[in-house]
Amino acid sequence: MTTLSIRGLRVGYGRRLVLDDLDLELGVGVHGLLGPNGAGKTTLMRVLATVLRPDRGDVRLLGQPLADDAGLRRARRRLGYLPQSFGFYPRFTVREFVEYFAWLREMPPAEIPLAVDRAIERVGLLDRADDRMKHLSGGMLRRAGIAQAIVNDPGLLLLDEPTAGLDPEQRVEFRALLRELGLDAVVVVSTHLVEDVVAACARVSLVDNGRLVFTGLPDELIAAGEDGDSGDSPIERGYTAVLRGAREAAR
Amino acid sequence: MTDFHLDARVLAAYVDGGLDDADAWSVEAHLDRCAGCRAGIVLDEPTERLVEAAAVALVRRLPPPGRARPASTWRRLRVLLSAAPAARGAWLMAVAVAGLAFLGASVGPATLPPWLLLLLAPALPVVGTALSYGPRTDPLHELVAGTPHGGLRIVLWRTLAVLTATAPVAVLAGTVTGLGPPAVWPLMCLALTALTLALGSLVEPATAAGVVLGMWALVVLAPFGAWAVVVDSGPVWLAVTTAALAVLYVRREQVGRRAA
Numbered sequence: 001m002t003t004l005s006i007r008g009l010r011v012g013y014g015r016r017l018v019l020d021d022l023d024l025e026l027g028v029g030v031h032g033l034l035g036p037n038g039a040g041k042t043t044l045m046r047v048l049a050t051v052l053r054p055d056r057g058d059v060r061l062l063g064q065p066l067a068d069d070a071g072l073r074r075a076r077r078r079l080g081y082l083p084q085s086f087g088f089y090p091r092f093t094v095r096e097f098v099e100y101f102a103w104l105r106e107m108p109p110a111e112i113p114l115a116v117d118r119a120i121e122r123v124g125l126l127d128r129a130d131d132r133m134k135h136l137s138g139g140m141l142r143r144a145g146i147a148q149a150i151v152n153d154p155g156l157l158l159l160d161e162p163t164a165g166l167d168p169e170q171r172v173e174f175r176a177l178l179r180e181l182g183l184d185a186v187v188v189v190s191t192h193l194v195e196d197v198v199a200a201c202a203r204v205s206l207v208d209n210g211r212l213v214f215t216g217l218p219d220e221l222i223a224a225g226e227d228g229d230s231g232d233s234p235i236e237r238g239y240t241a242v243l244r245g246a247r248e249a250a251r
Numbered sequence: 252m253t254d255f256h257l258d259a260r261v262l263a264a265y266v267d268g269g270l271d272d273a274d275a276w277s278v279e280a281h282l283d284r285c286a287g288c289r290a291g292i293v294l295d296e297p298t299e300r301l302v303e304a305a306a307v308a309l310v311r312r313l314p315p316p317g318r319a320r321p322a323s324t325w326r327r328l329r330v331l332l333s334a335a336p337a338a339r340g341a342w343l344m345a346v347a348v349a350g351l352a353f354l355g356a357s358v359g360p361a362t363l364p365p366w367l368l369l370l371l372a373p374a375l376p377v378v379g380t381a382l383s384y385g386p387r388t389d390p391l392h393e394l395v396a397g398t399p400h401g402g403l404r405i406v407l408w409r410t411l412a413v414l415t416a417t418a419p420v421a422v423l424a425g426t427v428t429g430l431g432p433p434a435v436w437p438l439m440c441l442a443l444t445a446l447t448l449a450l451g452s453l454v455e456p457a458t459a460a461g462v463v464l465g466m467w468a469l470v471v472l473a474p475f476g477a478w479a480v481v482v483d484s485g486p487v488w489l490a491v492t493t494a495a496l497a498v499l500y501v502r503r504e505q506v507g508r509r510a511a
Contacts, residue, residue: 049397052510069504076399087390096330103327104398104405114310148394183290 003027003186004048004156009057011043018043020210022057030182032201032218033190034239040210041190042084045160048188049081062155062186077106080154082145084161084190090134094125094144097133101148119151120144122177124170138165146174150181157187163196175200194235198222206242213246257281257288266292331408344375345420353427365428369482370471372417372424373439374464377447379413381460384507388457396508403499406507410444431482439481442488443467445495452502455509 009022019040035041046052047059050066062078064071088097098119102112120129123143128136136144142165149157163171178200181187189201197204198218206214206221214221218235225237229244257265257278264270265278282289294302348371384406386392395401418437425436443463450459470481499506 046393046510051393051397051508072504073399076397076401079397081394081397083393086394089390100330101394101398103330104395104400106399109327110307114306180286183287 003062004188005058005060006047007058009044009047009059010055011040011047011052012055018210019047019054022207022210022212024205024212024215026186026188026203028182028184028186029202030178030187030189030200032197032204033188033207034192034194034197034204035207036243037192039207041207042160044207045081045083045158045188045190048156049079049083049158050076051081075156077152078155079105080149080152080157082149082159082162084164086145088133088141088144090132092133093130094120094133094136094147095129097144098148098151102151105152107152115151115153119147122150123147124173139167139170142166143170146177153185155185157181157185158190159188160190161192162189163191163193171196194233194239198233198235206239206246208243208246209250211246214242255281256285257291259291262288262291263293266294331405331412344379345416348372348375349420349423365430366471368424368428369430370468372421372436373443374467375417375420376410376413376440376444377460377463377467379417380410380444380447381451381456383409383413385451385456386509387455396510402508403503403506406448410448414440414444425482432485435482435485435488438485438488438492442491442495445492445499448506449495449498449502452499452505 004024004026006022006024009019009024010017011019022040022044033041033044043052047054048061050061050072059066061075064075066072066075092100095116098116099112102116107115117126117129120126123146125140125143125147128140133141133144142162146159146162149159163174166174175196178187178189182200182202189196191197201218204214204216204218204221205212214224221238221242222234223238224245225231225234225239225241227237229237229241231237231240261270261274261278265275270278282292348368351368351371382388384392386396389395395405418440421436421440422433425431425433447456447459447463450462453459454462
């Protein structure tokens with residue numbers, strides 16, 4: 001079942017074209033979004049998060065067309081988003097921070113207290129729930145960010161570089177959480193860490209220079225690599241092979 | 252999670268109540284541990300509603316885990332207000348201007364000309380509002396802009412917070428200077444703030460505030476004494492407010508959602 005579909009997406013900043021004629025269809029499960037820095041991953045995530053308006057193209061999230069105000073509002077209620085970098089209000093506690101976003105996503109008030117605690121517990125931050133955000137470490141801030149993204153049990157969860165700042169043990173726990181979330185939601189994880197994709201993603205898409213150059217199973221990406229390609233692991237070799245192929249074809 | 256998973260038919264039989272007690276217990280023991288199999292449970296809609304209602308009712312009766320707060324309107328308001336640091340800044344500015352007004356009243360109008368208060372008092376809510384949202388000043392803008400409640404709605408809440416703090420100062424300034432009826436002073440605050448919000452749907456909020464304040468300064472400081480006229484034109488201010496609110500309504504999807 002397709003719950004996210006993009007057709008002919010085009011986004012530019014000024015004259016520079018960041019995404020060019022991009023088509024993508026995703027269903028329930030964890031999807032890895034790979035690509036070199038500056039390929040357009042974050043721009044794509046921001047369009048999906050309804051923060052950035054595309055110049056052209058048709059975007060449907062969870063069956064709702066974004067061009068229509070009512071559809072946009074319904075889609076936003078079921079959306080969870082963790083940007084690559086985000087600030088915080090220093091006086092907020094973790095609980096207030098997560099609660100604020102439960103409220104902004106228009107959850108029914110009776111469900112909020114439980115949902116907030118559950119989200120904080122799922123990221124392993126319950127013992128720090130009443131600490132102010134300014135007293136948290138970088139990894140804890142990122143986990144608080146993940147908690148606000150999952151508080152409304154989103155149907156579409158967008159995580160931009162979620163593992164940045166997490167230590168290896170937390171990364172392993174986070175991947176388990178990802179697999180659990182991917183059971184009944186569309187989860188899109190943008191990352192430059194190829195090993196995250198192998199460990200947690202059911203499908204993987206590769207973006208380069210504003211275009212989608214590969215989409216398929218992690219095994220298919222691995223199969224694209226040959227011994228001569230650069231990279232320390234099979235999937236890294238597949239990644240460089242696909243990128244090289246796409247760049248040669250573009251010439 | 253474990254490697255063992257329940258067969259779909261076993262799970263379906265469990266949901267229909269078709270298993271004997273001993274089997275049902277072992278299924279439940281596994282479900283406690285395995286989110287994958289829990290997700291495989293398919294309930295019909297009435298049962299799903301029942302489970303949902305039971306969960307909500309249970310939470311109300313159980314002692315809250317940790318120190319969860321009940322979702323009261325009061326708490327919502329408190330979280331909302333502490334979420335707008337700039338609204339607190341507006342409080343501080345308001346106190347400063349109130350102090351200035353009292354000073355003016357005590358030392359007499361010779362040292363503190365009335366036009367200075369006229370310039371400052373209605374500018375306070377404009378500055379406070381412009382600082383309370385937008386990609387440059389709200390550290391959570393990127394997150395807030397993607398939520399259903401995050402655009403015009405949250406901006407209006409914050410504006411209300413700023414106006415609550417600053418409008419009384421304007422009334423006070425009006426009384427101290429004795430320029431025009433005191434009621435026109437909060438109306439000027441409202442009109443200039445609404446103009447800033449309306450303009451803020453087209454350009455950065457800070458730029459919008461700059462433009463509005465620039466025009467305001469021109470009016471107040473104009474050499475031919477226009478400031479004496481503005482305080483006596485209540486209907487004009489009302490018209491300005493209405494026009495700005497109309498623009499705001501038409502462009503509501505753009506307010507507070509401009510990308511950085």
